[in-house]
């Protein structure tokens with residue numbers, strides 16, 4: 712599912728229709744992405760660290776499973792992907808902004824200059840934008856990143872090293888500017904073997920509550 716850009720879509724298109732509809736739970740079972748539709752336990756575990764009511768960016772959102780999770784927690788969300796077809800059911804909500812953008816086009820990021828209470832990225836890697844993400848986390852805000860790591864190529868896609876994190880890479884990238892709350896890199900076998908790396912980090916020095924994984 713992680714692909715290099717095949718086409719340049721030109722200017723970013725922001726969708727700000729207001730049509731009502733307030734379902735806060737996932738309302739779809741399948742989509743073009745055919746990926747998981749329930750949020751990652753890593754994301755749900757650390758989502759409570761996002762300052763209440765603050766805007767959350769779900770980057771390369773796919774079907775928006777994590778944006779939907781934060782909506783359910785009362786956050787306004789920004790859903791960004793080069794293919795926004797699987798979040799169209801959320802278009803028009805006052806608490807949803809949908810941005811269609813190619814993050815790998817070399818253009819200015821469509822969220823440049825903005826800061827978010829939380830940024831969530833899962834199952835997507837484009838290294839040039841990693842340093843910019845820490846800047847886009849507001850003071851006191853949260854970054855959650857989870858994607859595949861080197862070694863995954865022995866089990867399944869993605870196999871391209873451009874799409875696989877080196878051991879410690881998220882720690883090195885974000886540990887400089889953010890307070891790392893949790894980090895893991897390793898092989899998980901359930902529901903299928905895959906190598907993943909993931910981090911949860913906050914901007915600010917104050918200790919944050921670490922609740923048991925739910």
Ligand SMILES: C[S@@+](CC[C@H](N)C(=O)[O-])C[C@H]1O[C@@H](n2cnc3c(N)ncnc32)[C@H](O)[C@@H]1O
Nearest residue numbers: 712771772773792793794813814815833834835
């Ligand atoms: C594996 S899916 C992950 C979706 C979602 N984050 C999740 O975990 O459910 C990867 C997503 O990255 C998006 N994507 C890939 N290349 C992109 C690019 N250049 N710009 C923006 N989005 C991109 C795809 O459209 C797809 O929705």
